[in-house]
Amino acid sequence: MAELELTRGKIQDTMKAVRFHEFGGPEVLSYETVPVPQIRPGEALVRVKAASINHVDLLVEEGRLFSIQLPHIPGADVAGVVERISGAGSDEGIIGKGVVAYPVLACFHCRNCVSGNHNVCLSYRYLGRDVNGSYAEYVAVPAKNLVQMPPNMSFQEAASIPVAFLTAFHMIMRKAKVQRDETVLVLGAGGGIGVASIQMAMIAGANVIAAASAEEKLKKCYALGADYTIDYSKKDLVEEVMDITGGRGVDVVIDPIGSATFSKSLASLAKNGRLVVCGITSGSQAAFNIRDVYVHQREILGTITGTMPDFLEVIRLAAERKLRPVIDSIYPLSGAAEAQKRLLSRKSFGKIVLSA
Ligand SMILES: [Zn+2]
Structure with missing residues (x-):
């Protein structure tokens, strides 16, 4: 038939x-x-x-x-x-x-x-x-x-x-489970995933530090609602993060960059902090000290895209104009x-x- x-x-x-x-x-x-x-x-x-x-x-x-x-x-x-x-x-x-x-x-x-x-x-x-x-x-x-x-x-x-906000939603809401008033550091903040992550962290009620490699992009991140910005082509990422957080570190890092940033992302975390990795735009290899992970009870969370229910949530948020x-x-x-x-x-x- x-x-x-x-x-x-x-x-x-x-x-x-x-x-x-x-x-x-x-x-x-x-x-x-x-x-x-x-x-x-x-x-x-x-x-x-x-x-x-x-x-x-x-x-x-x-x-x-x-x-x-x-x-x-x-x-x-x-x-x-x-x-x-x-x-x-x-x-x-x-x-x-x-x-x-x-x-x-x-x-x-x-x-x-x-x-x-x-x-x-x-x-x-x-x-x-x-x-x-x-x-x-x-x-x-x-x-x-x-x-x-x-x-x-x-x-x-x-x-x-779809890809950017689905990935951001899954990282922030499902994996890192970002809570109100936590601080989220978004690397590659001018990229598709970065821009989506800034918005998603704001929806979760977090404070957002946007980090990118050009002043022009950081101004736009600020306009999007990021609370702080870091130009990591000019300043040391970890020093700046510690300055902003009073030496505590951030609760969550969103890192789509990979090799070039991994160890600094880890060092930017507070105790109980979560590093979420979702990409390798600069390469996939990284070396790190395992002790830096367990002594501070940090977590490294891998994510890929998101689930169908996540996607429906993202489209709902877009329909409600909560993301842009x-x-x-x-x-x-x-x-x-x-x-x-x-x-x-x-x-x-x-x-x-x-x-x-
Ligand atoms: Zn299946």
């Missing part, structure tokens, strides 16, 4: 997409005409209105950490319109709606998924890494990953939310390589978006 398939209107057979045929930096990206993805039962075809750039896209392109089938379309963040759904029992009401996608392609039935921990799914897959992603005019996404966009929000803003996507710049899909170069230049503040 043929599977039910519902389509909103005529869809072309081909689309524009950004793919790579070999591994490397942004220069391997190529703007091409490719077939529109075929969807399988349970999937939806989303017409991409905006996609945002994440560091993971660059790791995918490098090809060192993940096994990627070539050619490949990157992109984990998408906001768009549902054009087609497939499979009996699909929610017909979602056709034509503006949606964002939970980027974790969880199985939803392993023991971790069943207990609500989709970001540690035993067969964890990721949009734009394990399947083709959103640097395209259309992307196929499991229908159960789609959530209606917050109202009164542009597609560009909506596409800036911050867009650095918008490029056309054909400008994906330039957009990624801007991310690598470290001059951006907030999210870089590809727009249809």
Whole structure:
């Protein structure tokens, strides 16, 4: 029996997409005409209105950490319109709606998924890494990953939310369990995760110290609501943190940077402090003194993305205007390589978006 398939209107057979045929930096990206993805039962075809750039896209392109089938379309963040759904029992009401996608392609039935921990799914897959992603005019996404966009929000803003705010929410609310009046140090504060973490720490009622490597970015962090800022290209991070906290240290450090900051992040913690690591933009190796961890009863917490319930919370917060996507710049899909170069230049503040 043929599977039910519902389509909103005529869809072309081909689309524009950004793919790579070999591994490397942004220069391997190529703007091409490719077939529109075929969807399988349970999937939806989303017409991409905006996609945002994440560091993971660059790791995918490098090809060192993940096994990627070539050619490949990157992109984990998408906001768009549902054009087609497939499979009996699909929610017909979602056709034509503006949606964002939970980027974790969880199985939803392993023991971790069943207990609500989709970001540690035993067969964890990721949009734009394990399947083709959103640097395209259309992307196929499991229908159960789609959530209606917050109202009164542009597609560009909506596409800036999923990976950054989901990761920030999981780190601050679920892992570090930040409490009111605690102090949170956010490193890489001008990045997508950094900007989201500042906002999420404020929602938790914490005091926020934003640290970045340019005065210009720090002014923007201050405008976002950070209580203190540190330019760690000019000043010693740990000394500044101790100055601000009266020698106590911070309760939580959010560190998406990795090698370059890990030991300083650890040294910035108060007793019982929690260091949350979520990325390796400067490299993945670090050496540290184990005694510095246990003597002060500190914790090192690893996180990756967040769970589906976390994602729903993030979208609710966005709908209530409690969080605010911050867009650095918008490029056309054909400008994906330039957009990624801007991310690598470290001059951006907030999210870089590809727009249809
Ligand atoms: Zn699972």
